[in-house]
Amino acid sequence: MSAEEEIYVLPGDSIGFAEEYVPGKNVAEIGGKLIALVPGNVVKNDSRFLMSIDGTKKKLKFFNGDIVYGQITKNDQRQIIISVAGVQKGHEIASCNAEGYIRTGGGRREDGPPLSVRTGDLIRAKVIRVGQNLELTIHGANLGVLKTRCTRCRNVMVLVNSELYCENCQRTENRKIAPDYGNLKI
Numbered sequence: 001m002s003a004e005e006e007i008y009v010l011p012g013d014s015i016g017f018a019e020e021y022v023p024g025k026n027v028a029e030i031g032g033k034l035i036a037l038v039p040g041n042v043v044k045n046d047s048r049f050l051m052s053i054d055g056t057k058k059k060l061k062f063f064n065g066d067i068v069y070g071q072i073t074k075n076d077q078r079q080i081i082i083s084v085a086g087v088q089k090g091h092e093i094a095s096c097n098a099e100g101y102i103r104t105g106g107g108r109r110e111d112g113p114p115l116s117v118r119t120g121d122l123i124r125a126k127v128i129r130v131g132q133n134l135e136l137t138i139h140g141a142n143l144g145v146l147k148t149r150c151t152r153c154r155n156v157m158v159l160v161n162s163e164l165y166c167e168n169c170q171r172t173e174n175r176k177i178a179p180d181y182g183n184l185k186i
């Protein structure tokens with residue numbers, strides 16, 4: 001075998017099957033699949049049947065208007081917290097490790113979450129303020145959810161007639177999705 005090509009993955013990406021490989025560093029086994037927990041390059045160890053992710057981070061400087069990628073780690077009535085894992089640099093996404101937040105304003109419990117996103121969603125967002133953490137927005141034509149799972153069964157939802165559909169539960173859910181949901185154009 002020749003040297004392996006580098007495969008860059010994002011959190012939540014399926015990188016293999018638990019029957020073939022054991023989850024190594026930065027990899028979890030979910031429903032028989034090996035799922036990347038951090039952005040980085042896939043590292044296969046064929047003698048130990050181990051798959052891990054090299055998530056070595058680079059120090060990056062952020063600017064207003066930067067397009068970032070991350071996963072929602074907390075979503076309540078007050079704010080949405082995003083673990084920012086990548087930032088668009090030209091045609092590439094540079095791996096990074098920063099915390100972002102989206103102000104949801106109001107915070108009146110009866111209003112419910114004003115933005116239709118869920119914990120665990122993978123999103124594309126824009127930086128609107130650079131402080132200790134990054135203030136982000138997903139209001140914008142190209143911004144929003146890129147990957148989400150059914151809140152009932154955790155299946156990845158697919159786009160059917162411009163609605164998010166769980167093929168397992170045969171039901172739809174609502175999110176503020178990016179136009180390339182399920183067909184990522186980076």
Ligand SMILES: [Zn+2]
Pocket residue numbers: 150151152153154155166167168169170
């Ligand atoms: Zn479902």
